[in-house]
Amino acid sequence: MKMKIIRIMRKSLIGIVLLGMLLLLSSCWDRREINDVAFVLASAIDKEGDNIRVSVLIPLPGNMGGTGSGGGGGSGGQKPFAIKTDTGKTVREAVSKLQFRLPRHLFFGHRRVIIIGEDLAKQEGILTMIDAVTRTPENRLTAFIAISEGKAVDLLNADTRLERFSAESMRELLQSDASVRVSLKDVISKVIAVGNDAFFPYMEKVKTKIKGQEAEDILIEGFALTHDGKMKGVLNGNAAIGLRLLNHQFRSYDETFNDEGNYLTIAINQADVSIKPVMTNGTLSFRIHSTVKASVNEDRNLDRNYDDYKQRRQIELIVQQRVIDNIKLAIANMQRANSDAIGFGLYVHRAFPQLWTKQYRDEWETIFRETKFEVTATANLFRLGMSGENLGRKDQ
Numbered sequence: 451m452k453m454k455i456i457r458i459m460r461k462s463l464i465g466i467v468l469l470g471m472l473l474l475l476s477s478c479w480d481r482r483e484i485n486d487v488a489f490v491l492a493s494a495i496d497k498e499g500d501n502i503r504v505s506v507l508i509p510l511p512g513n514m515g516g517t518g519s520g521g522g523g524g525s526g527g528q529k530p531f532a533i534k535t536d537t538g539k540t541v542r543e544a545v546s547k548l549q550f551r552l553p554r555h556l557f558f559g560h561r562r563v564i565i566i567g568e569d570l571a572k573q574e575g576i577l578t579m580i581d582a583v584t585r586t587p588e589n590r591l592t593a594f595i596a597i598s599e600g601k602a603v604d605l606l607n608a609d610t611r612l613e614r615f616s617a618e619s620m621r622e623l624l625q626s627d628a629s630v631r632v633s634l635k636d637v638i639s640k641v642i643a644v645g646n647d648a649f650f651p652y653m654e655k656v657k658t659k660i661k662g663q664e665a666e667d668i669l670i671e672g673f674a675l676t677h678d679g680k681m682k683g684v685l686n687g688n689a690a691i692g693l694r695l696l697n698h699q700f701r702s703y704d705e706t707f708n709d710e711g712n713y714l715t716i717a718i719n720q721a722d723v724s725i726k727p728v729m730t731n732g733t734l735s736f737r738i739h740s741t742v743k744a745s746v747n748e749d750r751n752l753d754r755n756y757d758d759y760k761q762r763r764q765i766e767l768i769v770q771q772r773v774i775d776n777i778k779l780a781i782a783n784m785q786r787a788n789s790d791a792i793g794f795g796l797y798v799h800r801a802f803p804q805l806w807t808k809q810y811r812d813e814w815e816t817i818f819r820e821t822k823f824e825v826t827a828t829a830n831l832f833r834l835g836m837s838g839e840n841l842g843r844k845d846q
Contacts, residue, residue, distance in 0.1 A: 488554035491531075492617035494602035495579055496567035498537055502574070504544035505535035505603040506556065507617050530614050533606050541582035559588045562621040564595045564634065565602035565653070568674075568681065575679035576648070580638060591635040594624040597674040597681060599654035608655045611665040620668055624651055627701045629670045630694060641679060645795015645806075645814055649693070650674045652684050675789035677815075683787035685780060688772075692780025695721050695740055695773060696792045704747060707768050712751035716744045716769055719833075725794070727801045734810070735822040736794060738777060744769050745833035756834045769829040777825050785819050794818065 494505040509531050534552060538544030549556050564583070566576060583589045598605050606616055613619040625631055629651045640648040652674040658665045672686030673693055685693050694700060700723075706715045720743040728735050746756075746765070755761055784791055795814050799806040810817055 486554055487557045488552060489560045490556055490558050491561060491615055492563040492565065492606055492620065493558075493561060494565045494567065494598075494606050495541060495570060496602050497570035497573055501537040501539060502541055502544055502570065502578075503535060503537045503603070504541060504548060505533055505606055506548065507606045507615060508532050508534065509615060533603070535603060541579055542585075545582075557588065558586065559590060561590060561593050563617050563624065564593055565605050565620070566595070566597050566650070567602040568597060568599055570602075571597050571650075571674065571676070571681035573680075575681075576637070576676065577641065577679040580634075580641065580679075583634065584638065589634075591633065591638070593634050594621060594651075595632055595634050595637055596620070596624060596651040596653050596670075599652065599671065604655055605653060605668055608666040608668050610668060616668065620653070623653075623668060623670060627703060630673070630697055630699055630701060640793070643793070643796065644811055645790060645799055646793035647789045647791050648676050648679075649685075649789070649791040650676070652686070673791070675784060675787045675791055677787065677789045682789050683783060685783050688776045689779045689783045692776035692778070693784075693791065695742075695777055696723055696725075696738070696780060698723070705769075705772060707765075707772065709751065709765070709768060712749070712754075714749040714751065714765070715747040716765070717747050718769075718773075719743050719745055721773075725792070725797050727794070727798045729802065729805075734798065734817065735824065736797070738823060738825045740773050740777060740825075740827045741830070742769065742773055742827065743830050743832050746831070762831055762834075766829040766831050769831070770827045773827040773829065774825050777827075778823070781823050781825075785821075788815055788819055790814070790818050794821070 488506075488508045490506045491509060492507040494503075496503040496505070510529075534548055536544050536548040536551065538547055545556070564579075566579060570579075584591075605620065608616045608619070610616050610619040613622070623629065632648075632650055637648045637650075640646050650673065651670050652672045654669055654671050656667050656669055658667060672684050672690035674681050675683045675685060691703065691705070694703065700721045702717060702719050704715055704717050706713055722741045724737075724739045724741075726737045728737055744766075795806075795810070795818065798810055802810075
């Protein structure tokens, strides 16, 4: 009987302890209902006088309409998003003032794109923005980042029509073959390294001119170069292609060539680049070799015979020279802007660590502008686009 009472008391004591533990467990004290949250899809940061203007794009589910309302439309002709904006002496002050005006809590965990205005990038630089963003844990380091021509908020307002939100249009563009993927994480890794500068996709808004189909498109015009966190120049055209060739995150692209009055469009499908720092009699230089694989997309020379090795080789030589010219043009522009966007300084550090620490590290800004580059290339035409003679040729 005594043992039975002891067992009952032991079970009761265990039950009291477990009950006490349950009472100490915390509940969802910091939970937020989804109706109380404003999900930010994109942000724009601009310079405005002595202040910084922060703008955010927030989707409005109530204006998105049904499944048959089309890609860019909303319910009743209303836009399916809202853009809210405010200013402050810092990025965080602007965000705080913006939050005080909104009935919902701003949530940046789903932000896909960050756009920096050109004036801010040139005058203040990107370091202040990077510091503000990285101090908030909910910010995604995988968000794409770019610099806009003119005001960044103008890109948020773009009526792209093809997508419901300009943020979605920009995200798809920034991860497409039209650009090089540059995320917040990539920029952070570059700005903290010596001998390496960040570069950004350079975007602009343009209007379509088709009557009755007026809309706005967002284009990537090239790449913005920075040094010490500030924008120093823009690479566009062939210079931008040269940067793509030097960058290890290569994306395929097309180029059109003029072969003695006959135009042909070549796809550069693959490119491998070798960058080697060389020390000759105490003078630093670089040897760059690019190996590209190309295919013929279109040839307006209907008499060209692709079974003839010499004619195929002629195309390869044209491609090789264009690759060399593009890389040289990109390097010349980077040296002019004093922006080591490829990180040539890091190659020197890896090849000659002691020389880098004692001699080159502190003087790299001056040395980089005066360094010589030897550029060579090899092109392999591996896909001709047809199995026999040119299908456009008439029978003789």
